[in-house]
Amino acid sequence: MLDGNGVERCDEFCTHDDLISKLRPELPEEEKLYDLAELFKIFGDSTRIRILYVLFKAEVCVCDIAEVLGMTQSAISHQLRLLKQAKLVRSRREGKTVFYALADDHVRTILGQGMEHIEE
Amino acid sequence: MLDGNGVERCDEFCTHDDLISKLRPELPEEEKLYDLAELFKIFGDSTRIRILYVLFKAEVCVCDIAEVLGMTQSAISHQLRLLKQAKLVRSRREGKTVFYALADDHVRTILGQGMEHIEE
DNA sequence: TTATCACATGAACGATTGTTCATATGAATG
DNA sequence: CATTCATATGAACAATCGTTCATGTGATAA
Numbered sequence: 001m002l003d004g005n006g007v008e009r010c011d012e013f014c015t016h017d018d019l020i021s022k023l024r025p026e027l028p029e030e031e032k033l034y035d036l037a038e039l040f041k042i043f044g045d046s047t048r049i050r051i052l053y054v055l056f057k058a059e060v061c062v063c064d065i066a067e068v069l070g071m072t073q074s075a076i077s078h079q080l081r082l083l084k085q086a087k088l089v090r091s092r093r094e095g096k097t098v099f100y101a102l103a104d105d106h107v108r109t110i111l112g113q114g115m116e117h118i119e120e
Numbered sequence: 121m122l123d124g125n126g127v128e129r130c131d132e133f134c135t136h137d138d139l140i141s142k143l144r145p146e147l148p149e150e151e152k153l154y155d156l157a158e159l160f161k162i163f164g165d166s167t168r169i170r171i172l173y174v175l176f177k178a179e180v181c182v183c184d185i186a187e188v189l190g191m192t193q194s195a196i197s198h199q200l201r202l203l204k205q206a207k208l209v210r211s212r213r214e215g216k217t218v219f220y221a222l223a224d225d226h227v228r229t230i231l232g233q234g235m236e237h238i239e240e
Numbered sequence: 241t242t243a244t245c246a247c248a249t250g251a252a253c254g255a256t257t258g259t260t261c262a263t264a265t266g267a268a269t270g
Numbered sequence: 271c272a273t274t275c276a277t278a279t280g281a282a283c284a285a286t287c288g289t290t291c292a293t294g295t296g297a298t299a300a
Binding site: 047074095 | 289298
Binding site: 061062063073074076077078080081095096097098 | 244245246247248249
């Protein structure tokens with residue numbers, strides 16, 4: 001499956017060696033591509049998407065998110081943890097309550113672009 | 121876990137009923153949010169991200185993608201199928217060879233925005 | 241301090257997902 | 271036609287992921 005395995009490689013006729021040697025160095029670092037996939041993985045769950053849309057316009061506490069989405073506080077809290085680790089949301093404590101909000105307009109843009117795509 | 125379950129709900133004091141009743145109707149349709157998550161799920165895999173970046177500038181055949189990424193033709197083909205179903209890539213047949221390319225600039229924008237986010 | 245409330249977290253189970261292997265399709269060539 | 275080559279696809283297994291349940295943490299108030 002790796003290079004040099006003749007069985008899995010195309011013939012000389014199909015494999016455009018010059019194209020390949022040109023493309024390879026133009027790719028971003030392997031690690032960045034991995035991190036990028038990890039980022040989109042966070043967007044790739046309907047519960048998290050719904051949470052992000054709840055936060056689209058307002059700053060909301062965990063309890064209210066759970067209430068709006070009809071899910072347990074625990075499930076929401078687990079997802080908020082992932083969203084925060086990915087820096088898609090930020091949190092602010094006020095007494096016993098913790099308010100969450102979208103981290104920046106970057107998140108809004110990505111959500112908007114995605115929404116445009118599926119509406120085509 | 122659904123509404124009306126007192127155990128899982130916050131108290132009156134925490135639950136901001138007016139905020140909730142204001143937020144709920146502002147959310148996009150449940151189905152759209154689900155579809156949006158499905159879209160981002162496609163971006164959320166490093167193999168697919170790498171394929172998309174191979175296609176970022178050039179139109180490339182399946183065999184060459186496999187060669188550049190050092191993976192089997194089968195694995196690449198399976199992923200290209202998902203990418204095409206999500207309309208992130210388009211394909212063009214030329215004899216025995218099938219060339220793939222990014223579907224539109226929408227895809228480029230989403231990739232670019234994501235890349236900016238992780239580089240912050 | 242003790243009790244209560246809002247939220248966070250660890251373990252575990254069921255469901256989803258990506259790869260491999262084997263095989264099938266579809267196009268060109270002899 | 272039969273063969274070859276590029277690609278597509280089905281089944282199956284390992285690994286990852288999201289939820290639930292139980293419990294822990296941090297803050298307020300009595």
